[in-house]
Amino acid sequence: MFLRTIVNNAKRLAPNIRGMASQGPLVDLTVDNDGVAILTMQRPPVNSLNLDLLKELSNSLDEVARNKNTGLILTSSSSTVFSAGLDIMEMYKPDMKRAEQFWTTLQDVWLKLFGSNFVTAAAINGHAPAGGCLLAMSCEYRVMVSGKFTIGLNETALGIVAPTWFMDTMCHTIPVREAEYALTTARMFTVDEALKVGLVDEVATDKADAISKCKDFIEKFDNIPSLARAVTKQRIRQGAIERLQKNRKADLEDFLHYLNQPKIQQSLEMYIQMLKMKSSKN
């Protein structure tokens, strides 16, 4: 399929002292012949969502809205990870000013993706823990590539209470009872389990198949007036959207407060060590 690159030169951001600086564009936004935008996260090794990647995602979502693209497919350039979720290094011993910007940008990305006018689908071509799962659930349709991948909100395992809007997003995706159980137990679903509970809508053989299935979903709306479609979606999602819009500042303060708790910092430190140990064994 011929793809035209429309945005591949996202602004490089100022380097920072904590080793999270970006090496180049962290997303690739292309539009195919049918007007479907494909937004690919490309921050190796695991697309962890740091401030820089979130800013580029936010800018790309603005671009898709401005271009009036038919729909958006969110995916990853990695062959094994959709996104590892929030970059833990943004939360571990943070610079509080940057942490504030980080959280505000995450809120922006969610509001733009969850509340978008355009049709959204996620081609989940690998693991999607935590924030990765949040991004996928914020879309209207999810296709996950089969394999030994997992998806879910695992915040409680790190001693973190997932923000209400993360919970709302899950409750919009799977039954409330399942969401409560999954959130409290930090459940990571296999692909088959995710399909069974409705956390994903379809399973694909590979990334190309996932994108093709996402496109089939987007094409379902070819004969539906787009305004009626968008308003219907937004009204169904309105409660969750308004809850965050009205509480953005309190939600930010909660996050900053959590970061300042020694217990949270200890859990993050242990978690980072565990990841490093696992990574060195790979």
Ligand SMILES: CC(C)(COP(=O)(O)OP(=O)(O)OC[C@H]1O[C@@H](n2cnc3c(N)ncnc32)[C@H](O)[C@@H]1OP(=O)(O)O)[C@@H](O)C(=O)NCCC(=O)NCCS
């Ligand atoms: C996504 C995941 C399944 C991928 O597994 P994998 O392909 O085997 O990759 P690894 O675990 O070896 O991770 C690769 C590197 O990314 C780092 N990394 C992984 N997830 C990260 C995150 N969320 N934030 C920052 N760094 C992360 C690892 O520490 C490792 O770094 P190193 O190479 O410097 O040692 C696994 O990395 C994972 O579970 N990550 C944590 C997800 C999570 O709990 N996120 C919640 C954040 S609130």
